Amino acid sequence: MTRATSAARGWSIKNPFETPREDVALAPEVADEIKTTTCYMCACRCGIRVYLKDGQVKYIDGNPDHPVNKGVLCAKGSAGIMQHYSPARLKKPLLRTGPRGSGEFREIEWEEALRIATQWLSEVRNDDPKKLAFFTGRDQSQSFTGWWASQYGTPNYAAHGGFCSVNMAAAGFYTIGGSFWEFSEPDWDLAKYVMIFGVAEDHDSNPIKMGIGRLKTRGDAKIVSVNPVRTGYSAVADEWVGIRPGTDGMFIGALIGELLRAEKIDWSYLVRYTNAPWLVIEDEGSADHGMMARGDQGEPLAFDQKLKAVVDASQAGFTPALVGEYKLDDGRTARPAFELLARRYLGEEYSVERAEKITGIAADDIRRIAAELAEAAFDKEISLDIPWRDWAGRHHEKMIGRPVAIHAMRGISAHSNGFHTCRMLHILQILLGSIDCPGGMRHKPPFPKPIPPGPVPHGATTKANTPLDGPPIGNPKGPEDLLVNPDGSPKRIDKAYSWENPLSIHGCMHMVLHNAWKGDPYKIDVLFMYMANMAWNSSMNVPGTLKYLTDIDGETGEYKIKRFIYSDAYYSETVAYADLVLPDTTFLERWDCISMLDRPISSADGPADCIRQPVVKPTRDVRPFQDVLLDLGVRLGLTGMVKDGTEPLYPGGYPDYLVLHERTPGIGPLAGWRGEEGKDHGIGAPNPDQLERYIENGCFWQHELDDDQKYFKFANRSYLEYAKDMGFIPTAEPIIMRIYDETMQKFRLAAEGHGQVQPPEQHRQRVKTYFDPLPFWYPPFEEMDSGEDSYPFSAVTQRPPQMYHSWGSQNAWLRQISSRNFLHIHEQSAAEQGLADGDWVWLESHHGRIRVQLKTMTGVNPKTVWTWNAIGKRKGAWGLKEDAPEFTKGFILNHVISDLLPEKEDGYRYANADPITGQAAWYDLKVKLTKCDPGEPRETDPILPSVNPVRSPRFARMKFGLDLKGAPTDKVASEIREFVANKISAATGKTDGKNKARNTDEENNK
């Protein structure tokens, strides 16, 4: 009986079983204070708001005003709290007491730690500074750490780029003066055809997801994902092309051939913005064969079709020939670079049929994709009513766009043919006229830069107690810029800028431990590393690497790598191998700077940089690494860090440095609010209030370019002048893209016996082969060496979007999403091997074997197996319990990836790397699978001994947030805020992305 009917009968009964209505707190208090800063859960650098309650971090969300993420935040970012409160955090400096790897340490005071470090570092500096190898991992302060190395006087410095994506950076810098990586972005709002090559779920992770969402919601564009595995972005792509790993170059070459044959190329773009018309000398055997023909002033030459004469190719307005044989003044012949390029890709080598065999992509699909690219670029041309002036001062009424945008990252990069493949990709873009045009791939300031950009590497000579004469990392312009001895042997410990990999523009961190252990090219005294997990997932050949760290020198009885100082915020696998551990803070406890001098957060619409500010104080006896580095600099008396010999120049530590340091007059780490009044941007005197201005603005600075500066930056007078005024580029000269790369030819000529600096005999043929001025495809080295039959599968990793850095495994929330990984294989391939879902198998390469568990699927190339990276961990690390699945079932492929290639005839073993850039060739791995015996343990193998004898305090249950719940208030809104994402704005015709703050304003204004 209901109450209504009872009432109708005139009764008044209270239901004794009625449950009291819940009093829901609709507007609880949220925070005592909300502070902005920058996320550091990956390399994306999103702006975040940190909500603080009772001095604790209660909640983090995306900052809606921030240029990178516009309010969104990924899984990693939202789990930042668990990283901040991780039980794996280091608490105090540690001095090793047991053998390396045992994890036996004594806690020491900071003064003792700094005294020891200073002693070790000053001994080396007094003797030979290059015996310090200072390498940093996913360091976001590289312009500072690199400067410190140079003031110390060691050339042996680099960050982790050499094993990450230097192929992308180098190929881009030497071809288009910018790069994929994080220095460009697809024009998500205007592109009609987007191609994403390989694993790309890492850099620019949120902007890419936002872009894909906007583009797909617009509904007039197509996304093609070229990736052996159909996860992540490949899952939402309109078409998935399940290519065989390492064969992308063959696919791209075939596309280029198709476009050339059909004349679907942007001729005017080629003659205006690239070196396609430049004449290349044909004089086989001479010292300048294959170099550009140049005039008296060094100007490149081209053939003018109207004048019928060889003229200055850099002038505007003439009519250059793109093919043909032309006589130079000295009687020699030359051909336009374009002809050489066209000859290559029109040849049999890049036929669609051959590409089908190599890549596994059907010939019809290759032809169709070429046709779709052409259709998007030329039939769907974009015309924006934005008048602009080009480099020569010519006025253009419109900006014409070829709306094909391409993005690529690690998947292309991590192969021994990655440099050429990436260069080929840029050439495909150039032929379509789609670089930095509306709808294309857009440069982010400070790029594009002159080709190749910036300083050359320094450190050819080192002297006791003397700084280097310049930055250790740079871009060689020819063999004369290499860091090699007169006999051609490497000067750097990692053999960067040597004949083994001349354009290793990010260094070769992955070779440091091997080379230092072997004493090849020499021994070092101190290894100093920062947040680089070299004893686990950041090294190839983990067992070998652990040997390098623990081997004893028979003569001295000391470790072969004598001393190892390591700084990290967490108890990683590598901590256990250090002699001295300097505990860093979490990202919420520190100042940081994402600088224009390094890898800023700019968008294609304008430059931007940002800071981190400490939002809470450390609860442990830890110090920010950058402060520690400055402190060590003062103790060592390094120039630029002390005044009057001993007084610190930056007494307040890193924040003082950020504000006061000037790299060149007026240019410092931060570009915003410079000058004494804080009114200058880019160049200006230091402003003591600069950090306050950043904080007021949400911890970032950005400048939006004028509309007429936003495209064709390489040839746009207004942009080039702005970039020069900001100090991004030395002059406002146009930046001519290089389809044919003379720098490469310089190295090849050296290998052929020309010039002062030549490779030793041992490396001659290799340099000659791979330094081809036009990109070409060759099989990845491991495949060439190991053969198709013995190791039938390629093995690669994909990056779990919720955890793509190794730090994720310690995270209480993220590890609930994935605490172990499987080896994924196509169901048909598994069946052919007699394997089934759930089987345990041995995965074996030419280098070693691991035991893993299989999962079958269909969205994977049949000749490829793959797993998520960065989930498997070593027992004892990261504050996990001894039976954590990360240790027992999770695995990393690193154990079976060799750091060296098999021996050559002379017994020499090159690094397992790209021969141009030294990029670690992670994805070249070839494997075979064997089913485990039924009696074998159902767990991974090897499981190495624990690296931590001390049980961290752990708890069985976590009730985070219980004490942070807010008290009710009466601030209840009467209406809810409806929210529809990716709305197309009537004003701009673009989707609004996720900028909710802006959405609201617009709605209110309607």
Added chain:
Amino acid sequence: MTCLPKKPSAKKLGLVIDLDICVGCHACAVQCKEWNTSGHSAPLTDEDPYGSEPSGIWFNRVHSYETTPEGGGPGRTVHFPKSCLHCDDAPCVTVCPTGASYKREEDGIVLVNPDACIGCKLCSWACPYGAREFDEDDGVMKKCTLCIDRIYNENLPEDARVPACVSTCPSGARHFGDLGDPESEVSKLVIDRGGYDLMPEQGCAPTNKYLPPRLRPTEQTEPKRLQPQIEGDGPEGLMKWVDKMLSR
């Protein structure tokens, strides 16, 4: 057992989730966990967070599947985020013996009153979507509140006054609004995109809607190829371009 509101409110707050652009990144799930662990149902307890079987309360989980069309053709990987759908005909409410599980008259949000919940778990048996989460330690059932402590909460910045999962979704695959108002933007979106009810045969009349993946261009177009303009198969044909007049 518990009654649904006698006079269902015209207002039906809910989510619209676009399966065409969800990349399966788990951003919504973790942001939900992060907000709610100190929110209305705090805490979202985690068991053995650093041990062998970490598990905890999550109001929103992302499931990933592979699908293959019955007639052949390219398969798909589908990422499917799932949370309480705030059903009109919510069996989790009607099954509740204490009135703890209830549907709000004001906005249609389904909540659990922890003071009345006896932890009998009948609701989790009744929910066909598996959208309820039992907190063993607190002994009560917890679930998505549609961020009831955010959407009306003026203590938050205005942009944050939407469910946490909606506010954070990087690809913009999540939308929030009144699905009871046919003129609302979310209702129009559902019409435009053919939004559908999850498992309608269960008769729960869910408020949340899913937008299906769009038809893909490869599934609707004919193969095409470019017409060669130069003669012969080899590079010699390129000499045709020798007289090309292009102005720099």
